[in-house]
Amino acid sequence: MAITLKVNGRAHTVVAEPETALLYVLRNDLKLKGARFGCGMGQCGACTVLLDGKPVQSCDLPLSAAAGKSITTVEGLAQNGKLHPLQQAFIEEQAAQCGYCATGIIMTAKALLDANPRATDAEIRSALKGNLCRCGTHHRILRAIQRAALAMRK
């Protein structure tokens, strides 16, 4: 069936079963590859996108639950060709090894910093509860989020 989604400010109509996980539609129909498949069970956070500003795991979110809401993916963060401060901070801190977890973490961090621009180290760590990193880049990622928070407050 045809379902209309609002992704990064634009409306898209896709034909898929309503129980299809949003992740597959983002990646395969809309060709937005920034949200990544990690577990399909909402346990690792690699597929995190924002739904009305709140982080959700798109791998187990049915399309029907996303319809009519505003969806933001990592591709929607850059403004006028300029990367979001979080993306910029990840580059400045070199906060990636394989990078597979990075986009999901950036989306979770964006939701946190939008709501709490002065998040403490403990609050950032807690917000990232649902995001796993296997390469052990935690240390740099935390530093990058702090750096972005500072830049966003300026």
Add this chain to the structure above:
Amino acid sequence: MASAGTQPRKLPGSLNANRRLDRWLRVNRDGTVTVFPGKVEIGQGILTALTQIVAEELDVALERIRLAPTDTSYSPDEGMTSGSQSITDGGTALRYAAAETRDLLLQRAAAKLGVSLEQLAVADGVITARSGGSATYWDLASDDLLAREATAEIAPKPASQHTIIGKPAPRRDIPAKVSGTPIYVHDLELPGMLHGRIVRPPSYEARLAGLDEAEVRGLQGVVKVVRDGSFLGVVAEREEQAIRALTRLKRIARWEEATQLPESDARFLYRETSEDTVISEKHDAAAAARKAKTLEAEYTRPYTAHAALGPSCAVARLEDGRYTVWTHSQGVFPLRRDLAPVLGVEEKRVTVIHMDGAGCYGHNGADDAALDAALLARAVPGRPVRVQWMREDEFHWEPYGPTMAVKLKGDLDARGNIVGWTEDIWSNSHSTRPNGLGGVNLLAAWHLAHPHKPSPPRNPPLPGGGSHRNAIPIYEFPNERVTNRLVKRMPVRVSALRALGATANVFAIESFMDELAAAAGADPVEFRLRHLKDPRARAVIETVAAKAGWRKGEKGDGTRGRGIGFARYKNGACYVAEIVEVEAGNEIAVKRVWAAIDAGLVINPDGLVNQTEGGIIQAASWALKEAIQYDRSRILTSTWTDYPILTFEESPVVEVTIVNRPDEPPLGAGEGTQGPTVAAIANAIFNAMGARLRDLPFTRDRVLAALA
């Protein structure tokens, strides 16, 4: 001219096996240089380091370097990207190839400008003669420039002249990876691409006994159900349709299973037949006679998963009798050698192309997924098929890091010096990668109606070693006997996990050094230095002790404590010493880690620090949490809930110090932290609360048992 039968001269690094310069480099007329690496990016930053090497030796800006994807149709065959060897193999080859390329360009410039070589200087590809006149690489380059064998006679620059090597360079791949730009094989889109999933058996030896696939064939979007013996897969138009068909097939397939897994304790290894080799033996009767006290201990590690964050993925296409396979394998050439016989074609009819994947940390499902995709592609000629494993496929079927057991016996003299050391290690092989040697090491090949047998397991020889990697202590003991007991039967699928046997061996040796130090009433830092002559080994220990503010004889307070761990990786690569601070609450928490690393000449210091921090945090996760669970027939670990890893709330603060030695050759450094981290955590727990943990992982139950 060399006469027939004469061995060609040995060339440095991977140049030896790939001797033509144009296999490595191309100078383009548009002001760029293309590098053809045989080593692949697996999140370790190798490609950035290789571009630094080429830019340095050629005297061009980093921005001019382009990288060609590693592809069996044109790239040099550098085997596997593994064992912390990419800088020493591929980096060395490119250092010499680039130095020689620069010299060839200078010769052309000298001829064109009518001056001698000594008159010329290069800046960013522009060659200038002292007397005036200039030429650029881009004008001088031609197709035949590098159409020749390397001589390796042009020496690379000494460290004193380095302006790019040794300076932090930003990773080339990070902007794409944080922007969501397609870069992983998982993101590859080809016209007409279909989606596949594999229905794996419920356990290792299970046979597909019955399946009525008609109802699945009728599901929306299903293009093909592929069944060959016990290999079962499905191809569909859309990804979610493939997953729906997979779920249905799982429900209706009937399997015959066997009970054949070992008990869930590494000690089962003691009862297995093993091939025993004494790998180190030293005798000093006078020292042995001074023995005053003997200690014995036993250490184990469980099966440990690579647990890549992104399950394995590949895309394959069969067209006009030729296969093209896109993969995140660590070795496109070795993979091709195993793919061809299964697909029943000559190697030259298979092209394997590397693309980035999620970090793998060794041999995971990447190669297996490549065969899966090729087998499904064979069923739908002309259409590319993308296969991604589900999370539970990865947990159930990846080859784990082997379980190991190490027994140690140490003799102290009355002054607290070690006068005798006896060590026995039990392990499977740590290397069952695809290699085209006497079998096929790809999962699906074993399940086909006409199955292929796996290749015999190999144990890479010392000094690098496999199960016995780092088994020989680098401390100086007058009496020593180290026996490697290689268990050939592999009831659980195993292969290379970052650091191979070094993790368990260093854990055992460094824990036991602490136990002996305690028995001798000595400070663990001083005790190590007392038994260590190598000045570079001593320097990393002294550096980390100073950075951490280690106080001689410091003791924990019952909940907090610190411990040290040290090793020289492979007894020949980088030196790492670490001090770890732990806190015992409900669980053991690693709060802070100080590390000192000597990797010789460092190409990209920030890359080295990133790898070192990552290795430490990953090893802390292994130490505190990780073990594959299984019963006598099935692997029980299926999800991240079954296999928790270190989270952001639990990750330590890490401080890495590089002991820089730019005049020494570069030493492999991607895996050097694994053993020292695990050992330092064990030693810190003992320091904190007097509990000696000898079985990994260090869970709450184990701490309580050790305290009881």
